[in-house]
Amino acid sequence: MLADLTWPEAGHRAAAGAILAIAVGATEQHGPHLPLSTDTDIAVALCARLAAARSDVLVGPPIAYGASGEHAGFPGTLSIGQAALELLVVELCRSATDTVDRILLVNWHGGNVEPLCRARDVLRSESRDVRVYLPRFDGDPHAGRSETGLQLALTPERVRGELAAIGNTRPLVELLPQLRTAGVRAVSANGVLGDPSEATAAEGAALLEDLGATLLDRTRRWWPEPLPERTGE
Numbered sequence: 001m002l003a004d005l006t007w008p009e010a011g012h013r014a015a016a017g018a019i020l021a022i023a024v025g026a027t028e029q030h031g032p033h034l035p036l037s038t039d040t041d042i043a044v045a046l047c048a049r050l051a052a053a054r055s056d057v058l059v060g061p062p063i064a065y066g067a068s069g070e071h072a073g074f075p076g077t078l079s080i081g082q083a084a085l086e087l088l089v090v091e092l093c094r095s096a097t098d099t100v101d102r103i104l105l106v107n108w109h110g111g112n113v114e115p116l117c118r119a120r121d122v123l124r125s126e127s128r129d130v131r132v133y134l135p136r137f138d139g140d141p142h143a144g145r146s147e148t149g150l151q152l153a154l155t156p157e158r159v160r161g162e163l164a165a166i167g168n169t170r171p172l173v174e175l176l177p178q179l180r181t182a183g184v185r186a187v188s189a190n191g192v193l194g195d196p197s198e199a200t201a202a203e204g205a206a207l208l209e210d211l212g213a214t215l216l217d218r219t220r221r222w223w224p225e226p227l228p229e230r231t232g233e
């Protein structure tokens, strides 16, 4: 964890070729049963898994606010919007490249994808080595079986299981036009897109395992792991 280090320690890790991983989440409604931090929690968990698998990964404090305009109207949703998120990521990564050469942004919120990719393109055009990991999985889009299972695997005590109720289960592609113009409120009264009722911690743990493995594999392709130092001789 970068935040636990002192500046000389951070400098030492950077000189050894550290990758800085930053979780990009959101503070937004996740139905009546999941905490507002759910997207951030999942992105943080993915960064932690990566750091556990690779000693050259340093995890920075997460970005806990995202572009969540589509969740407006549900109490607790705190959105900074697309333009602010893009600028935040550009300036944060410019600053970070004073320390590290490689930055990995691990996103878990669909509304962040466009501004994140724009920020990445700006940063890469400045010759900064910034990558964005956008997880893909088969599952319902929001506060449904997938995210409920993930949160059950991470912090079950924060899931209000008795309040988990089915939302709008139409495929996201069909909902997108209305979501873009009128937001989630127009298509789902409880804020859920999917059905959390069958979610289990075991299924969530398996999904987390899969997502973590894909992230590790992708990171290896971007930045191969350093060879272990030779000892003896």
Ligand SMILES: [Zn+2]
Residues within 6 Å of the ligand: 030, 038, 039, 108, 109, 142, 143, 147
């Ligand atoms: Zn979410």
